[in-house]
Amino acid sequence: MLRYLIRRLISLGLSLLVASALIFSVVALVPGDPASFMLGTGAQPETLAALRAQMGLDQPWPVRYAAWLGGVLTGDLGQSFTYKTPVAGLIADRVQVSLPLALMALLLAVVIAFPAGMYAASRRGRAGDAAVIGATQLGIALPNFWFAMLLVLLFAVNLRLLPAGGFPGWGNPAAALKSLILPAVALALPQAAILARVLRSALIETLGQDYIRTARAKGLTRGQTLRRHGLRNALIPVLTIMGMQFSFLLAGAIIIENVFYLPGLGRLIFQAITQRDLIVVQSAVLVMVAAVILVTFVVDLAYAAVDPRLRAR
Template sequence: MLRYLLGRLVSLALSLVAASLVIFAVIEIVPGDPASYMLGLNASADTVAALRHRLGLNEALPLRYLHWIAGMATGDFGQSYTYKVPVADLVAQRLAVSLPLALYALLMAVLIAFPAGLLAAARRGRSADAAVMGATQIGIALPNFWFAMLLVLAFALHWQLFPAGGFPGWGDPLAGIRALTLPAVALALPQAAILARVLRSALIETLGQDYIRTARAKGLTVGQTMLRHALRNAMIPVLTIMGMQFSFLLAGAIIIENVFNLPGLGRLIFQAITQRDLIVVESVVMILVFAVILMTFLVDLAYAAIDPRLRKRA
């Protein structure tokens, strides 16, 4: 297990180095002057020169890269040109919205997908299976921003059960959860549909194995066989999808955050790009890449916990 863990850690470190090089190259080395881009076409030469000095753009590229990496390693992501505050503070404020929203939406997706996937696999070829698959097809095809607006019309404007937008902070946890409920539902629906279909397919494949037939021959019911034996062995593709979904929910909820006026990471990136705040873009993208790679690492560890053959193979 230790060898497997060390291998995954080395892979994580190499992935981070490769990602940092790509991000640095895209932001810093592409044609054009970052300082001129941030200030706009009408900026004077003295102003551009001052900003270049402030950003360290006059230094050699390898030195700039090392300073950037060293700063991120110590929590110093630089200062936003637009907001005039440290980027770390901006990220912390926005992460307090995006991270709970992603976890909330993923929890909803799991609570919907697992019963639906189990039911569809247990009733394969029957009306329940057809109903679940039809519902998941609608969930995948339905645009989440359109569904989000329907949720606002129904539950915020008509019944007034949840706020239509904005985030009050975590001073009142109940108010914060209420503000994130409709966005989480809008994000969870398509993810639950995808997860249910993957779970159904994995369970159906697993139910055809010899050890499942042996368990059934011993007198176990379909439900007992599925929960005790089939589900665990069908979890590897499901965990893969869940890891990808969490990464998407954390970084890719820009449209939903704009629909509900939520100050999250996705909206921060969108605003930073439109405001030409490249320091924020560079740092936040690297943080999101780290989150995706870390999630992949945790999924790999979950694989090893579920399937001992992976530990022995490593």
Template sequence: MLRFVVKRLLSLALSLIVASGVIFLVVEVAPGDPASFMLGINAQPETVAALRAELGLDQSRLARYLQWTGGMLTGDFGTSYTYRTPVAQMIADRLWVSLPLALYALALSTLIAFPAGILAAARRGRPADIGVMGATQLGVAIPNFWFAMMLVLIFAIQLRWFSAGGFPGWDAGFFAALKALTLPAIALALPQAAILARIMRSSLLDILGEDFIRTARAKGLTARQALWRHGVRNALIPVLTIIGLQFAFLLAGAIIIEQVFFLPGLGRLIFQSITQRDLIVVESVVMLLVFAVIMVNFLVDLAYAAVDPRLRLRA
């Protein structure tokens, strides 16, 4: 098991090094100069040059890359060009919105998908299976931003059960903040729940057709007992991959949902930083999200090893 973990950690470190180089190069080759953008088109060349020197943009790309990566290792993500605020502070403030939102949506997605997928597999070909698969097909087809606007129209404007947008902050109370995240979490969770339910059903049907399930039935287990004792656990291996990828997507891909609900999260921060040419913020936030994706995949690999001992033996 130790060798397995060490190999995964080396792979994680190599992936982070490659990702940091790619992110830096992609952002740097984007057209436009942050200093010229901040000062406007009528700024004098001397003023632009002075601001570039103040922001460190007059240094070579290699020096800026080494300074950026070295700072991240110590927790210093640099200073925002636009707001003149430490990037780490900006990320920390918005992470307390995006991270709870992603966890909330993932919890809702899992709670919906697991019973739906297991029910569809256990009732294969019956009305319950047809109904679940029809609902999941609808969930996959509907864009989440359109679904989010429908939630606002119904539950915020007509019923007035929730606010149409904004975030009061955790200082306003846990339940008040959670209530503000409920509609965005539902908008993010239902499409992902549809995908996860279909994967759960497919994986469980494959397992139920294996020889060891028939052997368990021959030894006297009922269909329900064989399903829960042997089927569900073995079907979780591919499902764990989808859950890990979904969490990374929910954390990094909620830009549109955060715009719809006016949530001050990481997605909205990236959008604003791109429009303002705040390169250091874009690089740091994207790198943080890449780190989250890679770390989630690492934890999924560990979960694989916990569920399937054969992976530990191969490692």
């Protein structure tokens, strides 16, 4: 297990290094001059040159990358030229919204998907299975932003049970969690539909194995066999999807954050792109990519815990 962990840690470090180089390269190659955009077309050449020097744009690409990477390694992500505050502080504030939202959405997706997937697998070919498949198809087909607006119309406008948008901060935890319920539900629905279908397929494949028939021959019911023996052996593809879903929920909730006016990471990146605040863009994207890579690392460790045969690879 130790060798497996060391190999994964080396892979993690190399992935982060390559990701940082790619992100910096892509942002650096974006057409247009950020300094000219910030100052406007009527800026004096001296003022423009001074701002370019302040932003480090007058330095060669390798020098700028090395300086940025050195700052990242020491926790200094630079200074935002739009907000006039450290980028690390901006990202830390936004993570306090995006991370709880992603966790709530993933938890809701799992709570919905696991019973639905197990129910469909245990009733393969019956009416219950068809009903679950139909419901999951509908959940995948519905755009989450449209479903979010329906939730706002029902629970915020008509019933007045939940806020329609905004985030009051964690000074009042109850109000903060209440403001995340509707966006979490809007994000969780399509993910629950996907996860339920994957779990159903994995369980159906598992239920055809010899050890399942042996368990049934020993007197276990279909439900007991499914829970005790089938579920664990069907978890590897499910864990893969869950890891991908968490990464998407953390990094890809830009539309939902804008629908509900949530000050999350996705909205920060969107605003920084429109304002050409490149230091914020590259640092926030790197944080998101690092989160995706770390989630993949955790999923790999979960694979090894579920299936010990993987540790020897």
